[in-house]
Amino acid sequence: MKKLFQPYNKGTLQLKNHVVMAPMTRSRAIDNIPNALMAAYYKQRSGAGLIVTEGTSPSPEGLGYPRIPGVFSDAQIEGWKLVTEAVHEGSAKIFVQLMHTGRVAHSSNLPEGYQVVGMSDSQAAGEIYTETGMFEYSAPKALDAEGIQRIINDHVRAAENAIAAGFDGVELHGAHGYLLEQSLNPHANTRTDNYGGSIENRSRLILEIAQKASQIIGADKVGVRLSPYLTTNGMLAYEESEVHDTYVYLSQELNRLGIAYLHISNNPGITQNTHNAIRKVFTNTIIYCNGFTPETAEAMLHDGPADLVAFGRSFLANPDFMRRIEKNEPLNEPDYSTLYTPGELGYTDYPELN
Incomplete structure (x- = not known):
């Protein structure tokens, strides 16, 4: 039997297979509250051993996109319970991805009384979707010392809320240009x-959140997503050796904390040296994601640094993705025009095999 379909057992990751459903923003959380439609969507896809939810804000100021969920209110906790119960009925595990968008935001997407914040006041280049069209990213207000502590506390409280909502753990989104990656990048983080400043200082925010969340919910219920060398959402490249040293240091320190996993957003910019170095210093589970086919995923599990492989787009249009690849059946193609629209269309209505 292919390794993709074999159970995976390490720490709290007691999974029915080696497949992870990757986090994907779908913008179906009306008023930022998870709902029954979202529960149906995730349950359809519970053939994965582990599901990582769409980016979910730990606080109102992190809601940079329209209709993304949060996990900071009682109503959101109750809404997420519908999702976690549905996924567990399908014998899958589920982690919530905690995503504070930071400067990757527009002020019109935030609740009244909140403003876009960043590690510094540097504005990201590019545009973002709002309910009234595309606009340039808003200029962020630099977080002061009190604001940094608020960010840390909000993440820790969100981790507590996630466990109360029935999640098996949380994934800290330290990738794709959002706030926690902004802290790592010397162009987005010009703090003094x-x-x-130093690699150690720029890594401090992620490490303090991971440490404090681990103390509250257990390190074995904490994962971190990283995207070394990737330049998305306004991120600017910096010296290759410094990128390498940053992510090796961060992986080493996260390993000391004993967290459950690293989730690597794979991209052509990652050197083999960096792949090897991260694998050497991080001894728990490593998940790889981005652009895999069932065949390349199988090869990565056998010959690469991955313990688990995550699929994103394949799960968008194929709620029965695991059955399709097991039976070697063709995959549905996603309708990209409905990725972020409200409602069932392009969300829970994709055909399944008979």
Whole structure:
């Protein structure tokens, strides 16, 4: 039997197979509250051993996109319970991805009384979707020392809320240009205090959140997503050796904390040296994601640094993705025009095999 379909057992990751459903924003959380439609969507896809939810804000100021969920209110906790119960009925595990968008946001997407924030006041280049069209990213207000502590506390409280909602753990989104990756990048983080400057200082925000969340919910219920060398959402490249050193240091320190996994957003910019170095210093589970086919995923599990492989787009249009690849059946193609629209269309209505 192919390794993709074999159970995976390490720490709290007692999974029925080696397949992860990757986090994908779908913008179906009306008023930022998870709902029954979302529960149906995730249950359809519970053939995966592990599901990582769409990016979910730990606080109102992190809601940079329209209709993304949060996990900071009682109503959101109750809404997520519908999702976690549905996924567990399908014998899958589910982690919520905690995503504070930081400067990757527009002020019109935030609740009244909140503003876009960043590690510094540098504005990201590019545009973002709003309910009234595309606009340039808003200029962020630089977080002061009190704001940094608020960010940390919000993430820790969100981790507590996630466990109360029935999640098996949380994934800290330290990738794709959002706030936690903004802290790592010297172009987005020009601070001169303990959270800026050196690699150790720029890594401090992620490490403090991971440490404090681990103390509250257990390190074995914490994962971190990283995207070394990737330049998306306004991120600017910096010196290759410094990128390498940053992510090796961060992986080493996260390993010391004993967290459950690293989730690597794979991209052509990652050197083999960096792949090897991260694998050497991080001894728990490593998940790889981005652009895999069942065949390349199988090869990665056998010959590469991955313990698990995540699929994103394949799960968009194929709620029965696991059955399709097991039976070697063709996959549905996603309708990209409905990725972020409200309602069932292009969300829960994709055909399944008889």
